[in-house]
Amino acid sequence: MKNLLAFAIGSLLRRGGKNLFIFFVFTLLVFILASTFLISNALKSQLLSTLDALPPITVERIVAGRQTEIDTSRADSIAEIAGVSRAFPRVWGFYYFPPAGVNFAVVGVDPLLPSYSQTLTTVADIDGERLASGDTMIVGEGVDAILRRHLFDGYLLFVKPDGELKRVDVAGRFKGETVLQSNDLIVMDTGLVREIFGLPEHLATDIVVEVPNPQEVPTVARKIATLYPDSRIVTRRDLAASYHALFDYKSGLFLALFLVGIFTLFVILYDKASGLSGEERREIGILKALGWRTGEILAVKIYESAILALVAYLVAVTASIGYVFGLQAPVLRDLFTGYSALRPPLLLPFEIDGATLALIFFATVPLFVAATLVPAWRAATLEADEVIR
Amino acid sequence: MRERHAIEVKSVSKIFETAAGSVQALEAVDLAIRPNELVILKGPSGSGKSTLLSLIAALQKPTCGEVVVENERVSKLPDDFAALYRRRRIGFIFQKFNLIPTLSALENVYTPLLPERIGERELEEKALRVMEEFSIAHKRDERAAALSGGEQQRVAIARALVNDPPILLADEPTANLDAKLSREFIGFLERIRDEGKTIVVATHDPLFFDLPFVDRQIEMHDGRVVGTRR
Numbered sequence: 001m002k003n004l005l006a007f008a009i010g011s012l013l014r015r016g017g018k019n020l021f022i023f024f025v026f027t028l029l030v031f032i033l034a035s036t037f038l039i040s041n042a043l044k045s046q047l048l049s050t051l052d053a054l055p056p057i058t059v060e061r062i063v064a065g066r067q068t069e070i071d072t073s074r075a076d077s078i079a080e081i082a083g084v085s086r087a088f089p090r091v092w093g094f095y096y097f098p099p100a101g102v103n104f105a106v107v108g109v110d111p112l113l114p115s116y117s118q119t120l121t122t123v124a125d126i127d128g129e130r131l132a133s134g135d136t137m138i139v140g141e142g143v144d145a146i147l148r149r150h151l152f153d154g155y156l157l158f159v160k161p162d163g164e165l166k167r168v169d170v171a172g173r174f175k176g177e178t179v180l181q182s183n184d185l186i187v188m189d190t191g192l193v194r195e196i197f198g199l200p201e202h203l204a205t206d207i208v209v210e211v212p213n214p215q216e217v218p219t220v221a222r223k224i225a226t227l228y229p230d231s232r233i234v235t236r237r238d239l240a241a242s243y244h245a246l247f248d249y250k251s252g253l254f255l256a257l258f259l260v261g262i263f264t265l266f267v268i269l270y271d272k273a274s275g276l277s278g279e280e281r282r283e284i285g286i287l288k289a290l291g292w293r294t295g296e297i298l299a300v301k302i303y304e305s306a307i308l309a310l311v312a313y314l315v316a317v318t319a320s321i322g323y324v325f326g327l328q329a330p331v332l333r334d335l336f337t338g339y340s341a342l343r344p345p346l347l348l349p350f351e352i353d354g355a356t357l358a359l360i361f362f363a364t365v366p367l368f369v370a371a372t373l374v375p376a377w378r379a380a381t382l383e384a385d386e387v388i389r
Numbered sequence: 390m391r392e393r394h395a396i397e398v399k400s401v402s403k404i405f406e407t408a409a410g411s412v413q414a415l416e417a418v419d420l421a422i423r424p425n426e427l428v429i430l431k432g433p434s435g436s437g438k439s440t441l442l443s444l445i446a447a448l449q450k451p452t453c454g455e456v457v458v459e460n461e462r463v464s465k466l467p468d469d470f471a472a473l474y475r476r477r478r479i480g481f482i483f484q485k486f487n488l489i490p491t492l493s494a495l496e497n498v499y500t501p502l503l504p505e506r507i508g509e510r511e512l513e514e515k516a517l518r519v520m521e522e523f524s525i526a527h528k529r530d531e532r533a534a535a536l537s538g539g540e541q542q543r544v545a546i547a548r549a550l551v552n553d554p555p556i557l558l559a560d561e562p563t564a565n566l567d568a569k570l571s572r573e574f575i576g577f578l579e580r581i582r583d584e585g586k587t588i589v590v591a592t593h594d595p596l597f598f599d600l601p602f603v604d605r606q607i608e609m610h611d612g613r614v615v616g617t618r619r
Contacts, residue, residue, distance in 0.1 A: 003503040003512070014491040279490075286487045289448060290501040290548070291476025293469045385448040 008303035023312050029261045030316035030364050038324040042351040056217050057209035058234045069203035081223050083216040089204030091193045099150045104143055108190030126172030136171035140182035144173055161198035266371040288384035301376035309368035325350045395587040396422040401454035403440050414440040415612045427582045430591040432609035438591035442558045446479050447471035480549030482559040486541045490534035497533050498547045519547045539570040559590045571596050
């Protein structure tokens with residue numbers, strides 16, 4: 001077996017030109033599949049790991065099918081519903097930053113509330129003195145990078161609705177592990193957000209409702225909908241489902257494209273492997289005349305395709321890891337995350353799952369080898385005498 | 390007592406089916422070759438010499454009759470057993486040498502042994518031993534395609550003998566060689582014969598016809614044996 005394996009490797013190298021095309025196409029297909037899975041998994045794992053931090057229920061007000069400001073007094077009425085531990089208004093919105101052509105998500109919090117200050121210190125590196133010094137904000141990695149690129153080092157001049165400028169200094173940056181949520185995020189005092197967006201005190205963007213018992217979430221959601229028919233109730237489960245659906249849909253789309261690609265490859269492969277060159281036919285004839293059995297020639301042919309597929313798989317997976325986590329998956333990443341022109345670039349955190357790599361392996365390498373079996377058998381059963389005459 | 394034979398060809402006929410119709414390559418050929426005998430099959434092209442060698446090597450099966458080699462009916466062997474028979478008991482020197490051009494001389498020589506359970510070092514040692522015998526070991530790493538005609542011939546002889554077969558078959562071995570290299574081959578043949586092998590050479594090269602160490606010359610014509618000379 002060792003000798004036949006060595007012969008197969010030598011044979012592949014000797015006929016490099018013929019195998020190069022198949023190697024390239026197969027590598028490309030595995031690369032696309034691996035990149036798709038790696039991107040999808042990185043995004044999913046980020047979302048799932050932080051899903052618990054999302055509010056159980058978010059209440060939005062809908063006018064003419066669009067979300068609009070909601071009266072803060074509704075929070076008090078919602079808080080009285082049985083099962084609700086707390087309901088509070090949130091103030092947030094998107095701020096367009098023309099020099100980079102991107103939107104930042106600006107979220108208002110009360111940094112003096114113990115629950116917020118505790119959370120903020122866990123997820124961000126904060127300059128405490130600076131935070132308390134006045135108009136300050138905590139920014140995500142993407143925001144920070146864009147500000148630096150456009151010479152706003154450590155601050156941003158916001159343009160208010162009346163045209164006035166408002167300087168806000170950076171007092172902290174979110175840590176890398178929260179990148180999916182915090183990349184385009186700016187967090188600042190609620191009062192500051194109201195000033196920048198021109199939002200009056202009695203209005204908020206939405207209301208967050210805390211329900212300690214997850215079993216009660218659907219009932220509470222139904223009661224809120226009855227109480228305020230103009231509201232849209234978004235639960236954590238809805239969000240998780242929509243994220244899953246989005247990524248599954250997109251990776252499914254790629255998978256469908258991949259299947260078309262791999263089918264095409266196997267057609268090419270079958271055709272190419274069936275059409276043995278004169279030199280190959282002669283070589284097989286010589287081997288049979290020298291006493292090689294059909295099974296031994298078949299083994300060499302299978303080794304050849306297995307080695308080719310295995311090397312292509314390793315090259316493709318290595319390249320896709322570099323492409324996804326090193327280069328941050330240009331083009332493919334945008335197809336997955338969308339909305340890229342209006343948001344700062346999203347960073348894909350390093351996340352490799354052994355099961356996914358195994359899935360990619362078993363979905364490609366054995367299929368490749370199987371596709372070469374029939375042509376290999378046909379080659380191995382050539383009549384020696386007719387070939388070498 | 391019945392005489393012992395290395396090769397027996399019994400009433401063998403071979404008919405090839407072609408697009409143009411049936412071609413009778415051999416017709417009722419009977420032949421018996423003793424161990425350590427050197428036999429020359431002579432006759433014009435198309436007389437059936439090569440077909441007879443193919444049948445002895447179990448590269449083809451006869452249409453009727455049987456071929457027995459060392460008491461084994463090789464004409465009835467299934468393909469895989471026929472392959473094993475060739476690998477272990479037959480050395481074959483082809484008319485055009487049939488080396489694998491992209492392999493080195495050394496690799497060509499040990500190719501018949503590759504499917505056996507033999508380590509790489511032993512493979513090389515066996516191949517080099519026989520290559521040294523035919524003064525071609527110095528070309529071990531040259532690709533076969535880059536070798537001269539004479540060098541290719543020696544590699545082909547070394548390959549045919551690397552498994553130390555009891556029977557050596559050679560099909561028009563000097564057809565692609567000049568007179569000097571042909572004489573050199575004849576020298577090799579005498580040495581191989583002295584090692585105790587049974588040798589059958591199919592040729593129409595007159596150089597073989599008056600050799601003192603040849604035991605028998607069998608003349609073939611139109612697929613039949615038409616004469617024998619000792």
